Amino acid sequence: MITNSKLSSLQVMQDAPVIPVIVLNDVAHAVPMARALVAGGIRMLEVTLRTPQALACIEAIAKEVPEAVVGAGTVRTRADAQAAAMAGARFAVSPGYTSAVGQACRDAGLALLPGVATGSEIMMAQEDGFTELKFFPALQAGGAAMLKAWGGPFFDVKFCPTGGVTLQNAPDFLALPNVVCVGGSWLVPADALMQGDWARITQLARDTLNLKK
Numbered sequence: 667m668i669t670n671s672k673l674s675s676l677q678v679m680q681d682a683p684v685i686p687v688i689v690l691n692d693v694a695h696a697v698p699m700a701r702a703l704v705a706g707g708i709r710m711l712e713v714t715l716r717t718p719q720a721l722a723c724i725e726a727i728a729k730e731v732p733e734a735v736v737g738a739g740t741v742r743t744r745a746d747a748q749a750a751a752m753a754g755a756r757f758a759v760s761p762g763y764t765s766a767v768g769q770a771c772r773d774a775g776l777a778l779l780p781g782v783a784t785g786s787e788i789m790m791a792q793e794d795g796f797t798e799l800k801f802f803p804a805l806q807a808g809g810a811a812m813l814k815a816w817g818g819p820f821f822d823v824k825f826c827p828t829g830g831v832t833l834q835n836a837p838d839f840l841a842l843p844n845v846v847c848v849g850g851s852w853l854v855p856a857d858a859l860m861q862g863d864w865a866r867i868t869q870l871a872r873d874t875l876n877l878k879k
């Protein structure tokens with residue numbers, strides 16, 4: 667179990683081959699969904715700040731599922747970072763990068779995976795001390811070929827590609843030396859949440875553990 671001490675971005679990335687990107691519309695889904703993922707071996711959970719219920723969901727998971735490590739996704743502003751930390755998030759993921767978000771996460775004690783899609787964004791994040799980054803949207807912005815090309819100049823940066831990643835194409839990304847894990851929404855399908863099909867979510871999590879890093 668990961669204790670309450672501060673996490674590093676690398677710890678967030680190294681825990682499992684996949685970080686699930688989760689969209690929750692109902693607070694009642696949060697705890698059983700988190701337990702289902704933990705039962706399948708996935709405990710770093712990114713709950714996106716895309717719904718009015720997201721913060722309450724983060725709070726519920728932080729309080730009631732101590733085996734999980736809950737983070738906030740879609741963190742775009744200083745206020746997002748503060749609210750996520752207040753709700754009990756331990757890490758943050760952002761779709762892009764600004765120094766303000768980087769500083770806000772540091773101030774709030776959140777490990778951050780900043781989102782980047784260009785060389786200049788990587789350089790900005792590195793300038794602020796971030797070397798573990800999310801490549802978003804991975805498939806649309808160049809996929810594994812882009813990461814391979816970045817491996818030259820950005821030899822000291824590690825990535826979590828997210829966006830368009832599936833169980834089928836995840837191995838192409840995970841085979842790259844500069845990829846530590848991938849992110850994806852396929853582990854928590856909207857219809858499984860609606861149906862309360864927690865066993866399906868556990869199985870989807872289990873399936874990802876066969877992915878090799």
Ligand code: 3PG
Pocket residue numbers: 687802803828829830831849850851852
């Ligand atoms: C997102 O932020 O929506 C993630 O990148 C998830 O993308 P996916 O649905 O393609 O996995």
